[in-house]
Amino acid sequence: MIVTEKTIYSDLSKLPIGSNAIVTGLPDDRSFCRRLLSLGLTTGGSIVSAFKGPFNDPAAFLFKDTLIALRLTDAAKIKISYKTEGEHE
Amino acid sequence: MNKKILLAGNPNVGKSTVFNALTGMKQHTGNWTGKTVETSAGHFSYKDCEFDILDLPGIYSLITSSRDERAALAAIKREDYQCIVIVADACALRKNLYLILQIIEITNKAVLCLNMAEQAQKQMIKINKEVLSDMLGIPVVMTEARKKKGLSELKETIYRTVTEKTNTSPFMLKYDDTAESAINEIEKLLSEKGIKNTRGIAIHMIENSAGYENKAFEYSEDLSQKISEARIRFSEKIYNNTVKADKKLYLQKRTKADKMICSRFPGIAIMLLLFALVIFLTVTGANYPSQMLSYLFESIGNQLRELLNNSFIPSWLSGLLMDGIYLTLTNVIAVMLPPMAIFFPLFAILEDIGYLPRAAFILDPFFKKAGTNGKQGLTMMMGLGCNSCGITGCRIIGDDAQRNIAILTNNFIPCNGRFPALIMIVTIFFSGTFPFVLSSLFSSVMLLIIIMFSAAVSLAVTKLLSVTLFKTKNSSFILELPEYRMPQFGKTILRSAADKTAVITGRAITVAAPAGAVIWLLTNFSISGKPVTDYIVDFLSPFGAIMGLDGVILTAFILGFPANEIVLPIMLMFYTKSSILTETGSAGHLFNILSANGWTVKTAVCMLILTLMHYPCSTSCITVKKETGSIKLCLLSILIPTLCGIICCIAVNMLMSLMGF
Incomplete structure (x- = not known):
């Protein structure tokens, strides 16, 4: 049994619930980017996908003890990387 | 020379509580972002100094992308203050530090007030005050403003910062x-x-x-x-x-709670139930007090009439005073006060707990489709209490275009003042003969259905506006979900109830009293033997007919512009050929009056529609002007619902006539 660790490069809207990710890129949209920065979200910062709304949108994300809700279309503008484990024979 | 102090900090840190504690003022606070937008000014004295203190809106950073941030930045850049008190949440210092650093880079005449220190202790958060003060270069004071702790130390520290020459080394962060x-x-x-x-x-x-x-x-x-x-x-x-701090356990618990509260089941059910509960309590709870107030006012009124009759005051004047002003005034208060005194405290409790942002979270997808965002759902809920409050509440919506849409569509949601009319129509025409005990539940259920309908209409118009007049560029939506807090039931309920009582009594006097005078004059002043109001009713008759209504109903709505509560009494006054505002009386009695005046099921339906879709009351109109600063938007706020109402009434009238009603 070999356990391999894979790093997936994606965006925040695709982060599975409960997973921890590192922010690799902030949005191009200036004002959106600034508001995220002022809440303490930076490149290199870690972010967790906490839970989704009843209609799967928006979703709630946790970083630095702050819980914010983002629509998936907006979350998609934030680039992240996260690790998953897979098992092979 | 008075010393000027600025109070700055993130939203939700208890800044307003600190402000209240320092100045002794009773400002309403709420547990979510965007509550304070106007800057409040206050005053306090300490030792030999007089301090003027300005409470800035809560912001996350000095980067100007919203009104709040612009206002706060402008105040800080003016450089005319002697000290800036930065209020932070000891439980969320991590997040607060960003703004703290921004501010102390600009000025070091600052004091850090770590509020909610006791709650932080309970959450096992330990903060090293001395090291923090060292690293920041400013004094740090711990407070628990809700319980009035740490305030004298805060005042002393402010005093020292203001009177002594700068002894703190200025903070400087070197960049690349x-x-x-x-x-x-x-x-x-x-x-x-x-x-x-x-x-x-x-x-x-x-x-x-x-x-x-x-x-x-x-x-x-x-x-x-x-x-x-x-x-x-x-x-x-x-x-x-x-x-x-070990926040892991706390965060796990909170996430678990949130997962349930924001889930499809039971999350949505919880929201609907809470909503239904609030409406039910408002409607049933207000019944008895309303009757009591009516009774009380009537007896006082009779005494006053006696007095006036036995005095030298001419009968027309006493008629104007009692049958016009007094009657309208007391009518409005008796109908308006009890439901609001129940609704707003209940709403304030939900707010205090921190539930409302979760409701906005759940509702957001609906509003996204309509072109705005979930916060509009909350302003609509506020509108249920009073449309004027709903309009003011639109401040929480950051985007200007979306805010204007929320303001303009708020009036589709019926306020407390319209509940009695809606319930009455539904009870008389659709409940048949229900025993009174059940009818209260029935009224609440019917009212809920009507409210759902009005919300749907509001959303539809919102969508229309978002693609035509106010093109919303679908700006990014960030909603902060704050910590859950134990509400201070006593203070929140009492303060909210007291606030509303003052507002309503004030409004009743300024608006309803003169309105009552005008209505009395129009009704009792005759031209060629006919009262002026008769001319109005006759003139409006044909228009009423197309809308499935009659001239009396339209006149009542027009004369009821000052306050929705008097539309029904005016209507009954005309129907019973009385010259004074008439009480509602029993359901059966009412049914007889209305049927005798040509009412059918069709009339009832059209009346429902017009009640939901017509121009805002005078107070709301003024509020629109105040909040937007634009007369054009104020006129739109009148035009849009009225036009919708007229068109819908005409359409429904035609439809129902075709169906044989």
């Missing part, structure tokens, strides 16, 4: 070379203009380069982001050196 050379460039230009805090303002100008039009200050977004990130890294360093 590119940034530093840019900063120096700007500093030179600023000192030429006589500005004192050159470094801080220079840094801010680079970070906020979009906020400045001058090309000379156009720096790459890259540099701006570098500065922000350097500041964040440093704030993390400070946090790690000064705070010991």
Whole structure:
């Protein structure tokens, strides 16, 4: 049994619930980017996908003890990387 | 010379509570962002100094992308204050540090007030005050403003900061070379203009380069982001050196709670149930007090009439005073006061707990489809209490276009003042003969259905407006979900109830009293033997007919412009050929009056529609003007619902006639 660790490069809207990710890129949209920065979200910062709304949108994300809700279309503008484990024979 | 103090900080840190505690004023606070937008000014004395204190809106950063931030930044840049008190949440220092650093880069005449210190203790958060004060270069005071703790130390620290020469070493964060050379460039230009805090303002100008039009200050977004990130890294360093907190357990618990509250089941059910409960309590709870008030006012009224009859005052004047002003005034108070005194405290409790942002979270997808966002759902709920409050509440919506839409569509949601009319129509025409005990439940259920319908209409018009008049560019939506807090039931309920009582009594006097006088005059003043109102009713008759109504109903709505509560009494006054406002009486009695005047099921349906869709009351109109500063928007707020109402009534009238009603 070999356990391999894979790093997936994606965006925040695709982060599975409960997973921890590192922010690799902030949005191009200036004002959106600034508001995220002022809440303490930076490149290199870690972010967790906490839970989704009843209609799967928006979703709630946790970083630095702050819980914010983002629509998936907006979350998609934030680039992240996260690790998953897979098992092979 | 009075010393001027600014009070700044993130939203939700208890800044307003600190303000209230220092000044002794009773400002209403709420557990979510965007509650305070106007800056409040207060005053307090300490030792030999007089302090004027200005409470700035809660912001996350001085970067200007919203009204709040612009207002706060303007105040800080004015440099006419002697001390700035930064209020932070001891339980969320990590997040608060960003703004703290921004501010102390601009001025070091600052005091850090770590509020909610007791709650932090309960959550096992340990903060090293001395190291924090050292690293920031400003004094740090711990407070629990809700319980009035730490305030004397705060006052003393403010006093010392203001009266003594700066003994704190100024805070300076060194950035990388590119940034530093840019900063120096700007500093030179600023000192030429006589500005004192050159470094801080220079840094801010680079970070906020979009906020400045001058090309000379156009720096790459890259540099701006570098500065922000350097500041964040440093704030993390400070946090790690000064705070010991194990938030894991707390966060796990909260996430578990949130997962349930924001889920499809039972989340949505919880929201609907809470909503239904609030409506039910408002409607049933207000019944008895309303009757009591009516009774009380009637007996006082009779005494007053006696007095006036036995005095030298001419009968027309006593008629004007009693049958016009007094009657209208007391009518409005008796109908308006009890439901609001129940609704608003209940709503305030939900707010205090921190549930409302979760409701906005759940509702957001509906509003996204309509072109706005979930916060509009909350303003609509506020509108249920009073449309004027709903309109003011639209301040929580950051985007201007979306805010205007929310303001203009708020009136589709029936306020407390319209509940009695809606319930009456439904009870009389659709409930048949229900025993009274059940009818209260029935009324609440029917009212809920009507409210759902009005919400749907509001959403439809919202969508229409968002693609036509106010093109919303679907700006990004960030909603902060704050910590759950134990509400202070006593204080919240009592303060909310007292607030509303004052507002309503005030409004009744300023609006309903003159309205009552005007209505009495029109009804009792005759031209060629016919009262003026008769002419109005006759004139409006044909219009009423097309809408499935009659001239009396339309006249009642027009004369009821000052306050929705008097539409029904005016209507009954005309129907019973009385010359004074008439009480509602029993359901059966009412049914007879209405049937005798030509009412059918069709009339009832059209009346329902018009009640839901017509111009806002005078107070709401004024509020629209105040909140938007635009007469054009005020006129639109009148036009849009009225037009919808007229069109719908005509359509329904035609439809129902075709169906044989």
